[in-house]
Amino acid sequence: MKKIAIVGGGPSGVFCAIKILEEAKFLNIKPDITIFDCNNILSTLLPTGNGRCNLAYYEFDNIELAKNFPRGEKFLYSVFSRYGTADTINDFSNLGVETYIQDDLRIFPKENSAAFVKQKMLEAIFNKVKLTRTKILEPPKGFDAVIIATGLKKQPVLAQKYGHKIIQIKPSLCGLKIREKEFLKLKGVSFNNVIFTDVGVSGPYIFKLSSINAYKNFPYEIKIPLINPELLTEKLKSNPKKQFKNVVSSFIPNALASVLINTDKQAANVSNKEIKELEFLTLTATAYDNKGEIVHTGGVSLNEINKNFKSKIADNLWIIGEVLDIDGFTGGFNLQNCWSSAAICAKNVIETIYK
Ligand SMILES: Cc1cc2nc3c(=O)[nH]c(=O)nc-3n(C[C@H](O)[C@H](O)[C@H](O)COP(=O)(O)OP(=O)(O)OC[C@H]3O[C@@H](n4cnc5c(N)ncnc54)[C@H](O)[C@@H]3O)c2cc1C
Structure with missing residues (x-):
């Protein structure tokens, strides 16, 4: 046998x-x-x-x-x-x-x-x-x-x-620790297949990034899609008197908008540069968060x-x-x-x- x-x-x-x-x-x-x-x-x-x-x-x-x-x-x-x-x-x-x-x-x-x-x-x-x-x-x-x-x-x-x-x-397929500490207070907040954790970011989109970048040396930059500039421009135009932050909050969670926008300006006064800056959330990955691996x-x-x-x-x-x-x-x-x-x-x- x-x-x-x-x-x-x-x-x-x-x-x-x-x-x-x-x-x-x-x-x-x-x-x-x-x-x-x-x-x-x-x-x-x-x-x-x-x-x-x-x-x-x-x-x-x-x-x-x-x-x-x-x-x-x-x-x-x-x-x-x-x-x-x-x-x-x-x-x-x-x-x-x-x-x-x-x-x-x-x-x-x-x-x-x-x-x-x-x-x-x-x-x-x-x-x-x-x-x-x-x-x-x-x-x-x-x-x-x-x-x-x-x-x-x-x-x-x-x-x-x-x-x-x-x-x-x-x-691979794990969360990432990030350098930008101001986002850590967002623990539990999620958007676009990303979830903030106590040390950084996790979720399906981050898993994919961690896999693609598996052999990259830390620290490296990650870009997370945030708000389509054309859609944001349209919404700002149709709500000129609204606060910029409130318009942004209709696309992403309130708590995230509060971290990203530090101005009380009205929608009508928002520049193209400010709109473009919200197309991606750019963060610095510093290490693996091995918990989610x-x-x-x-x-x-x-x-x-x-x-x-x-x-x-x-x-x-x-x-x-x-x-x-x-x-x-x-x-x-x-x-x-x-x-x-x-x-x-x-x-x-x-x-x-x-x-
Ligand atoms: C939390 C989590 C969720 C996942 N969910 C999914 C999912 O939903 N879908 C998906 O496609 N993939 C998923 N994966 C990945 C998937 O589980 C792995 O790809 C898969 O288990 C690999 O199978 P494997 O048999 O090759 O190895 P393993 O599952 O690692 O099994 C290896 C086995 O070998 C034994 N072993 C190791 N060394 C020795 C030795 N020297 N002598 C004797 N025995 C030994 C170990 O005890 C173990 O039982 C997930 C992984 C994790 C951690």
Whole structure:
């Protein structure tokens, strides 16, 4: 009997086991699969989507889907052409997890519960896969295939032991600390997908900026869209006697307008320069606010794995999920990377060890 070790029982490791079982059933073979995890299996799935688990994103074009990955985009073109959003929806439906699409195109389980997704994934491997609670820091011996699915919460020591190069790891999809202290009193105030915190700014728009700028050195400038100058000009013109601050408050929260505008002047007296200055809120990002951190950039270099996630460095080794130098924006993209890499790897593992 062929023996397969999966190191890491997060979304990518467990989904890989599910897909290996599916491939094996189709070929009428029974590999001996062990998942090693130093923690509770699938515990990292529970906080996803604020407990609702944003499984995927409603985009069926592989190129468009890959555009949501600041790192890994080109590598993912071929990956998503072989396993994309439709496959995810279909496979989860087969597991008993029906999905729905939110207005913003994010896909969630109908139960709105990550715990439910976890339960269905565990049911699929129950009594068919061995689960061993151990930390694996050395290449496990006696296996025909080893799959590394350890994520990036910690340095991927095992991949390094096999000789893999690790691209510098940085937090991504996180809040940012800012230099401008006058905005910190706005804690809790939100606008345009941005929320002020006790140390700076957070929210989906900031997550995206933190991802795009992951390798930039602090401090750096960030620009947040505030008020369209044409719309503001129009509103000022139609309310010439109103206070400037009050007109601005019809576009952004009162508290933010009060910090930005320190004059009692009337709308009629506002200059074009003052209008232009409100197009963007420009702030200085000084550090990550690690509290909100969702994924990490960096990890195992994509130059060292082939299109089936097989290592080019070590024999019979595959590497999948977040441990790779792939990361996407928020919206279900990071889990899609887990499902796609796991499914493609599973097929290739079976083809390779049973050839
Ligand atoms: C709060 C939060 C919310 C998120 N929400 C979403 C969302 O809604 N949608 C989305 O697409 N993405 C979301 N993400 C990102 C997503 O959770 C990750 O991309 C995903 O969990 C990565 O899966 P993985 O299996 O590759 O790694 P992980 O989930 O990190 O799992 C790795 C597993 O390996 C184990 N492990 C590590 N090292 C070893 C070792 N040496 N030996 C044995 N075991 C080991 C760990 O204990 C862990 O169980 C969210 C992330 C966070 C933090």
